[in-house]
Amino acid sequence: MSIFVFPWGNALALSMLIALIALMLWFYLYTIKPTTKFINGLPYLPSPSLLFGNLGQLGNDHPTNLQELSLKYRMPVFQCLFGNQRIIFVNSYSAAMDWFVKNQTCLIDRPLLYTFHKLVSTSQGLTIGTSPWNDTCKKRRLNVQRYMTTPAIQERASLYDVESYSLLRDLYQDTSNGESAYPYIYTQRLALNFTTMLCYATRFDNIRTKLLKEILEIVKTISSFRSTNKNLQDYVPIMRLLPENPRSRLAVECSRIRDEWLRKLTQQALNHRDDRVSIVGDFAKSDGNGRLDLDDIKCICVGLVSGGFETLGSTGALIFAQLATEKGEEWQERVYSDCIKHYGSVEEAWKQVVLEQKSEFAVSFIRELLRMYAVIPLIPARKTAKAFQWNGATIPEGTTVILNAQAANHDREHFGDTVDEFVPERFLYESSVNHSPYHFTFGAGSRACTAVNLSIRILYVILARSCMLFKIKRDASRPPVNDYIGYAADRSAQTYWPKEFGISLTPRDPATMERCFRISQEACAEQLSYSYENDDVADT
Ligand code: HEM
Known part of the structure; x- marks a missing residue:
């Protein structure tokens, strides 16, 4: 009834x-219901599902699948749905120029993400790279530029010196017994030290320091919260209501641990304000009357440390992955002879590469390395700050746009048939590709990476100094993977790092190596003494 x-x-x-x-x-x-309206006149990915949108079509490797779909449907730019979020993907070189360079003022904003902005970044505030465009972000970005100008880079030449010396010293020591080493951990330490020296005047000399390991782990986990395919809760809101969301718990825990070590490093920099140069020290000496307050400084520093260390660490390791190929032996000789030609002798080259990028071949090699491996293949999302027209479609204010740098860097129409090969001479001669922007690995336009020149300089120093002193050999039992898709250890991460491989370093001439090492030890005695391990205030 x-x-x-x-x-x-x-x-x-x-x-x-x-x-x-x-x-x-x-x-x-x-x-x-999609958060923003369908954009008339702009191509779209077909068949979104009700709950997940087009996410199901993108599998584990978003950049490559987006790249393939863009080629399959002949749509360099398309809109699609990630859960209920409408996102536009830009996948070719010329479209990237149109959107991110020509219309850069329209794309100056960044959207807020649920996991990263609501869970991870609550306590330290937003970094430059994750902040929407507002007066605070503008002020912080302008201040960071002060540390990235050519004179500022020259002034901090000792940082390039001390870190490249320590990298090669330890790689050599750890492989001199006939063993091979995976260079990534060494280049990660270089990148982390580089940024912690800049911000806090502190570095890690011992690669096995506990705090170093902890930081490397935490920063990697935190950046994974910005990946497009590890955070379903960012796009499918219902996931946020699940009682035991392990990703959210991990986010909160990581942010607590990070705050703790940032507090230690900031304190250490404050304690050393009178005897060491650092961004935190600069602020402290100005007695808080400068244009930035302590919150600004903390945010700037956490942004520089997290923005710099993964990208630079990965790209640095990829230098060795290329030098350890069969052709790599030839390239090592070419860097060596080009440096001798320009600098005169090994010792002179060792001293001068931190000040001048005279070897055109080494510069072209680094550019090609950056083009080949966009270590952040999907550039962190932008949001349109105002509407603009593209190919007859009106892109409204408030739309999320992501540049697929992997796809744009591997655009056959722009780079020709060798697009998927590593060609270190590509940017050496007059050619249709030898102009800025050479590639999109640093993003582009109004929110591009602030540290482009500084990063290229340190990569140049690593390459030149390695080839001046050593012959780099691969471990045949664990060779590097060099193709631009297969090289990445985890294709679902936001920032890629290379799969494990082994190399060893054999000195070209042991006596010259010793002399060059001594030159850096003496020149950088002060910086070497800034080691976290030596500092008794480390755990206060
Ligand atoms: C090989 C090295 C590096 C690569 C590939 C890289 C890549 C990137 C990318 C893709 C972006 C986003 C750009 C965009 O939205 O268009 C970015 C932003 C940024 N990077 Fe880098 N980066 C590198 C090194 C560094 C270093 C060493 C630092 C600091 C010392 C740094 C600091 C920043 C900052 C502060 C931003 C935020 C810019 C903004 O949103 O206004 N980066 N980087």
């Missing part, structure tokens, strides 16, 4: 029906 025959039953059924409709409406509005 049906309940509908009783008057009270009718009321109950009606309430239940209303509740059900309200629930469905809420469900639709909260988790299914």
Whole structure:
């Protein structure tokens, strides 16, 4: 018998029906209805599912699948749905120029992400790279530029010196017993030290320091919260309501640990404000009357450390992955002879490469390395700050746009048939590709990486100094993977790092190596003494 025959039953059924409709409406509005409208006139990815949008078509490797779909449907730019979020992907060199260079003022903003911005970044505030465009972000970005100018880079030449020396010293020591080493951990330390020296005047001399390991782990985990395919809760809101979301718990825990070591490093820099040069020290000496307050400085520093260390660490290791190929032996000789030609002798080259990038071949090699491996293949999302027209479509304000740098860097129409090969001479001669932007690995336009020149300089120093002193050999039992897709250890990460491989370093001439090492030891005695391990205030 049906309940509908009783008057009270009718009321109950009606309430239940209303509740059900309200629930469905809420469900639709909260988790299914796209956050922004379909953009007329802009191509789109077909067949989105109700709950996940087009995410199901992108598998584990978003950049490569987006690149393939763009080629398959002949759409360099398309809109698609990630859960209920509409996102535009830009996948070719010329479209990247149109969107991110020509229309850069329209793309100056960044969207907020649920996991990264609501869970991870609550305590330290937003870094430059993750902040929407506002007066605070503008002020911080302008201040960071002060440390990235050509004179500022020259002034901090000792940083390139001390870190490249320590890298080669340890790689040599750890492989001189006939063993091979995976250079990534060494280049990670170089990158981390580089940024912690800049910000806090502290470095890690011992590659096995516990805090160093902890930092490397935490920063990697934190950056994974910005990856497009590890954070379903960013795009499918219903996931946020699940009671035990392990990703969210991990996010909160990581941010707590990070705050703790940042507090230690900041304290250490404050303690050394009078005897060491650092961004935190600069601020402290100005007695807080400068244009930045302590919150600004903390945010700038955490942004520089996290922005710099993974990208630079990965690209640095990829130098060795290329030098350890068969052709790499020839390239080592070429860097060596080009440096001798320009600098005169090994010792002179060792001293001068931190000040001048005279070897055109080494510069072209680094550019090609950056083009080949976009270590952040999907550039962190931008948001349109104002509407603009593209190919007849109006792109409204508030739209999320992501540049697929991997696809743009491997655009056959722009780079020709050798696009997927590593050609270190590519940017050496007059050619249709030898102009800025050479590639999109640093992003482009108004929110491009602030540290392009500084990064190229340190990569140049690593390459030149390695080839001046050593012959780099691969471990045949664990050779590097060099293709631009297969090289990445985890294709679902936001920043890629190379799969494990082994190299060893054999000195070209042991006596010259010793002399060059001594030159750096003496020139950088002070910086070497800034080691975290030596500092008794480390754990205060
Ligand atoms: C090989 C090395 C590096 C690569 C490939 C790289 C790549 C990138 C990319 C792709 C972006 C986003 C750009 C965009 O949205 O268009 C970025 C932003 C940024 N990077 Fe780098 N980066 C590197 C090194 C560094 C270093 C060493 C530092 C600091 C010392 C740094 C600091 C920053 C900052 C502060 C931003 C935020 C810019 C903004 O949003 O306004 N980067 N980087």
